[in-house]
Amino acid sequence: MTADDVVLSAEVFEAFRTAIADGPIDFDDLYARYDHETERFEFETTETTRTGLSEAGLHEAAEEYASYITNWWFVSSVLDDRSPDRVGFVRWLEAASEHSVPARYDALASGVSRSWGELHITATIDEFGDRSYELRHEDDTNVSADSLDAHSNPLDAREIGTFDERDRYRPLRTAPSLPTGWVFSDLSAIEVCETVDTFYPATIANWYRESDGTLDIDHWRDTAERQTGIYGIIDELDEAAVNRIAASCCVDSQCLKRREWEYDAETELAADGGSGVFPCREPCSLVVAAARKWTTLEREEPQTYEFELTPSEKEQLEALIDAVADDRTDDIREADVYEGANRYRARYLREKRIDEHGNLSGTPTHPEESEE
Amino acid sequence: MQSLVIVAHGSHLNPDSSVPTHNHADTIRAVGAFDEVRTGFWKEAPSLREVLRTVEGDEIYVVPLFISEGYFTEQVIPRELRLDGWDVSEWDSDGLSASHTVLTATDIDREVHYCGPVGTHEAMTDVLVRRAESVTGDPDVGDGFGFAVVGHGTERNENSAKAIEYHADRIREMDRFDEVQALYMDEEPEVDDVTDYFESEDVVVVPLFIADGFHTQEDIPEDMGLTDDYRTGYDVPAVVDGHRIWYAGAVGTEGLTADVILERAEEAGASIGNALEAVRERTRSTGTSDSAGSNEPAMGD
Known part of the structure; x- marks a missing residue:
């Protein structure tokens, strides 16, 4: 199918004619108006300009350029009472601002795909200009839909997104750990918004505000100073600590939102904010809760300890930290003793270097207390 | 366009924490x-910070799925939702009577009807009783049974105990159960000694909590002696000191809680048609998100 094959239904033409009688239409390369004095229509697209049209002439033009009319109808009827962010998102899905209506229809006929976090969303169009949407995990892009679990209710996304591939709870919905193996098919424009907003709550609203130039960003200091109760202490953290938090929690490997908040409006953080499509407008509750722990940890003074380790043992400790920080412990094979974070290697190190009290190299954590 | 926003605590550690909220939202969507x-x-x-910007309606009702008036309903929620001009005096409450107020949410520059928590609404008493019916499997349960409502106590929030007493009094006034007692986790009368407070052989124990978690699945079952180790589960009923304890788990998991959410919104001005009847019928016929007797351990937050 191409844009030329689009069929204009009697219902859509009638809606179009009635709308023009109420006032001109000026939308996406389509301009049409009715002159009440001359009782004639004007019809204009990027491809044609026709004036002095009778109703029959208008009908003929509308049929010839049916893609423009159905495109107007889609936005004015289907998306009519929806919030601007959802309309903006649906239009973004088909790259409405980048291509002419016929070019867009030609592309939609074979499917236009976009990425949103780990979601792969494909918009298609039928001969009446009605859109439908398919949504799946980006890692399943080349998988046959028949081999994926089929869903049609947007709220199913809630359950899919609650656990990762290994059945671990995902407290952070925008973590890059969405499981694969499912597909939502034949969604309407409204349903695709609902589904996306269930996988990644509020991302459409924030993305739209950003594109509109109205994203409200609450930087670290604003957020920290707002806290009360057990989180009231996190404003103690200095910029260096906040930078470590951002580097630990907010990079693309941990969260798909693009961090837009900084230490404060004047002080940018050096940590990478990421390259996600949708923005992060303030430290989230996970960051705040973790920051509380780091606030209490940062109150401690450094202390000098003396440990005895072989060079390889020092490197093994570093490898252990890396494996945990990069969530690789489950990937290290049981017999791969060449990996420092291998379980047998860790057990051997514990046997050798940690005493019966759990102290590394037999060195007490609080030497003064243990002397008493 | 009329919108309902249910706000709740949720958890970073326990996926069950938000389940009742989602279930009740689904029930209300269905009607x-x-x-x-x-x-x-x-x-x-x-988050509470961003939920209002996902709302499309112009008549917005916010109902906190919390047990009592206190830190969350009075400080955290109004602050995070950015309810302009909020002051606790808006509710003119004695700790139990917060109903609703109208304020502008500056995040969306629209008015919001901010309601009192579900836990202090009188209809919550019916949910506690429904929970007893669910856990015993007897729609007429009462005769020969004692009923214990369990809460935190005053240590963390004075209003929390008020809500427990309030519902215990109301259940007592029904004259349906032989005995009714309010019990607490961190003060007298303590839930640990549940069997000391009842003569009835059968006792239904319902914690006034929104979701099952650390307290309702680990602490209380162990404190009452239903099990030595929550991980091994417990029987419903379980025999303790010659009493059969019918432990129901968090009242908020009972499907009828959706009714209380609707009542709060309706009192704030929402027009909900015959939704209350529909929810009562629906939650009776479809049963509950039952967790009593579950062997599933859960982490608190």
Whole structure:
């Protein structure tokens, strides 16, 4: 199918004619108006300009350029009472601002795909200009839909997104750990918004505000100073600590939102904010809760300890930290003793270097207390 | 367009924490009382900060799925939702009587009807009783049974105990159960000594909590002696000191809780048609998100 094959239904033409009688239409390369004095229509697209049209002439033009009319109808009827962010998102899905209506229809006929976090969303169009949407995990892009679990209710996304591939709870919905193996098919424009907003709550609203130039960003200091109760202490953290938090929690490997908040409006953080499509407008509750722990940890003074380790043992400790920080412990094979974070290697190190009290190299954590 | 926003605590550690919120939202969606039903959380997404910007309606009712008036309903929720000009005096409450107020949410520059928590609504008493019916499997349970309502106590929030007493008094006034007692986790009369407070052989124990978690699945079953180790589960009923203890788990998991959410919104001005009847019918016929007797351990937050 191409844009030329689009069929204009009697219902859509009638809606179009009635709308023009109420006032001109000026939308996406389509301009049409009715002159009440001359009782004639004007019809204009990027491809044609026709004036002095009778109703029959208008009908003929509308049929010839049916893609423009159905495109107007889609936005004015289907998306009519929806919030601007959802309309903006649906239009973004088909790259409405980048291509002419016929070019867009030609592309939609074979499917236009976009990425949103780990979601792969494909918009298609039928001969009446009605859109439908398919949504799946980006890692399943080349998988046959028949081999994926089929869903049609947007709220199913809630359950899919609650656990990762290994059945671990995902407290952070925008973590890059969405499981694969499912597909939502034949969604309407409204349903695709609902589904996306269930996988990644509020991302459409924030993305739209950003594109509109109205994203409200609450930087670290604003957020920290707002806290009360057990989180009231996190404003103690200095910029260096906040930078470590951002580097630990907010990079693309941990969260798909693009961090837009900084230490404060004047002080940018050096940590990478990421390259996600949708923005992060303030430290989230996970960051705040973790920051509380780091606030209490940062109150401690450094202390000098003396440990005895072989060079390889020092490197093994570093490898252990890396494996945990990069969530690789489950990937290290049981017999791969060449990996420092291998379980047998860790057990051997514990046997050798940690005493019966759990102290590394037999060195007490609080030497003064243990002397008493 | 009329919108309902249910706000709740949620958890970073326990996936069960938000389940009742989602279940009740689904129930209310199914009866079509609102054009849209949204959920927002302190610990999950969308956050309280951002939930209102996902709402499309112009008549917005916010109902806190919390047990009592206190820190969350009076400080955290109004602050995070950015309810302009909020002051606790708006509610003119004695700790139990917060109903609703109208304020502008500056995040969306629209008015919001901010309601009192579900836990202090009188209809919650019916949910406690329904929970007893669910756990015993007897729609007429009462005769020969004692009923214990369990809460935190005053240590963390004075209003928390008020809500427990309030519902215990109301159940007592029904004259349906032989004995009714309020019990607490951290003060006298303590839930640990549940069997000391009842003569009835059968006792239904219902914690006034929104979701099952550390307290309702680990602490209370162990404190009452239903089990030595929550991980091994417990029987319903379980025999303790010659009493059969019918431990129901968190009242908020009972499907009828959706009714209380609707009552709060209706009292704030929402027009919900016959949704209350529909929810009562629906939650009776479809049963509950039952967790009593579950062997599943859960982490608190």
